Amino acid sequence: MIFTRSSYIFLFFVVLFSHQICAQFYQTTSVNIQFFSSAPIEDISAVSREGISVLNPDHAEISIKVKIRSFRFRKALMQEHFNENYMESERYPEATFRGRSIEKLKLVPGSSQKIIFQGSLMIHGVAQERQIPAIISLANDKKTIRLTSEFEIKCKDHDIRIPRLLWENIAETIAVNVNANFQMRSK
Amino acid sequence: MKELCLIVISTFYLGVKAQDIDSIMATIPAEDNYKTEATFKSPRLVLLQTNETQKAKNLAFWVGHRFGDIGGEFGGSHTLYGLDVATDLYLGFDYGITDQLTVGIGRSKFNETYNALVKYRVFWQEDQGLPFSATLFAQSGWITRKPFFNDEFPAESDRISHFFQLIIARKFGPGISLMATPGYLLRPDAQVQDLDDRSNLFVLGFGGRFKIMKRISIIADYTIVNGLSRPDSLQTDYFNPLGIGIEIETGGHVFSLNFQNSPYIIANNFIPNTTKSWSDGGVRFGFAISRNFNLAPKRDSIDN
Numbered sequence: 001m002i003f004t005r006s007s008y009i010f011l012f013f014v015v016l017f018s019h020q021i022c023a024q025f026y027q028t029t030s031v032n033i034q035f036f037s038s039a040p041i042e043d044i045s046a047v048s049r050e051g052i053s054v055l056n057p058d059h060a061e062i063s064i065k066v067k068i069r070s071f072r073f074r075k076a077l078m079q080e081h082f083n084e085n086y087m088e089s090e091r092y093p094e095a096t097f098r099g100r101s102i103e104k105l106k107l108v109p110g111s112s113q114k115i116i117f118q119g120s121l122m123i124h125g126v127a128q129e130r131q132i133p134a135i136i137s138l139a140n141d142k143k144t145i146r147l148t149s150e151f152e153i154k155c156k157d158h159d160i161r162i163p164r165l166l167w168e169n170i171a172e173t174i175a176v177n178v179n180a181n182f183q184m185r186s187k
Numbered sequence: 188m189k190e191l192c193l194i195v196i197s198t199f200y201l202g203v204k205a206q207d208i209d210s211i212m213a214t215i216p217a218e219d220n221y222k223t224e225a226t227f228k229s230p231r232l233v234l235l236q237t238n239e240t241q242k243a244k245n246l247a248f249w250v251g252h253r254f255g256d257i258g259g260e261f262g263g264s265h266t267l268y269g270l271d272v273a274t275d276l277y278l279g280f281d282y283g284i285t286d287q288l289t290v291g292i293g294r295s296k297f298n299e300t301y302n303a304l305v306k307y308r309v310f311w312q313e314d315q316g317l318p319f320s321a322t323l324f325a326q327s328g329w330i331t332r333k334p335f336f337n338d339e340f341p342a343e344s345d346r347i348s349h350f351f352q353l354i355i356a357r358k359f360g361p362g363i364s365l366m367a368t369p370g371y372l373l374r375p376d377a378q379v380q381d382l383d384d385r386s387n388l389f390v391l392g393f394g395g396r397f398k399i400m401k402r403i404s405i406i407a408d409y410t411i412v413n414g415l416s417r418p419d420s421l422q423t424d425y426f427n428p429l430g431i432g433i434e435i436e437t438g439g440h441v442f443s444l445n446f447q448n449s450p451y452i453i454a455n456n457f458i459p460n461t462t463k464s465w466s467d468g469g470v471r472f473g474f475a476i477s478r479n480f481n482l483a484p485k486r487d488s489i490d491n
Contacts, residue, residue, distance in 0.1 A: 054211045063208045069221045076242035090361045
């Protein structure tokens, strides 16, 4: 007999602990992110459907990233200016958020929960500690989680400078809409 | 033995199962092969065309100006260093039918030349794929001034020239783009000024843009005309066109403030006729202004 009783107990905890950390993850590679800028001369909006996100409901943790260049604008020249002059997307190719909900997630199939993620929002190479509200719901089959979020970003907070000449064209505060459908990740 | 077993079992469990959000994020591949945007800020550099075209359904209005010689016989204080003189003026419109295809028309003061141009982007540089962009350019010029002497233009077709160019460009980083552009000029004998000169000329151009501030760049281009197909011993002293400028971009406008030895603006005119040189005061100030108008319907969806 190789194992003593104490080693059985140790193994038991190893297995228990590993099951604990082996939580169920949910992921998506098609997060829909839209933003809007409303200024006296023009309203600007853009959309990306290529956001990537992973959610761990057990720890109430989320990580999300989006390539800046995946944002599509109605006007191609605006898209070029967005990438070249404002976001400098070759230098700072993505925006990310990594955070954790202040409350535990109580995912009840078919019902939704309002939560607040606290974490670090990184845009244009500048990280900001933020609290971002979201609504989260688990589908009846428990295989998909839907998350929606609306929040605002101040250009100044992320060192995105708008020339005085163009202040009438671009708002200082940008409204952001996030829409994600997470699928249960196979183990 | 016992300890070894425990360690093996433990690491197996912990190693295989210990996943966290960050390690999963790292395994999901993200799209990273985007087309390179804005190799140059404008379809025109100082003298040459760049690989850039108009965006689809965008119209650009172009104004170009070349003043007189800064120094030498025709410059100096008597002409306020050339500012009294306009060797060429250009007004034109470029329209993007698609992101790949641009057509344009224009008119130059020099020789009262009307021109029509077509520009087609063959391919784009990509982050992970093609290392450069390529664009084809063709331009016809039609001289409409009165003949200076009888039979200067025996037939109407003698007033027309054509210029073809392949533009290969690469953006090396956010602040530096270079291009090389071989071209061929076809002109009727009636337009040849020097009797010993060839009517059709091969050219090879080089250009670059160097960003010094977010919206301000230094631009330069140089076109080799002499030493290629042009004969060496000519009555007239021709020089290779060289232009250096500062390009300022503000939203839908691009301004460039330039110095160049070429008195004329469109390729059909400046390639065969540059008789001014940087060394003898023949350099001149010039500028170009473009204003972009987006003619796409407003309700056009962003869902493309």
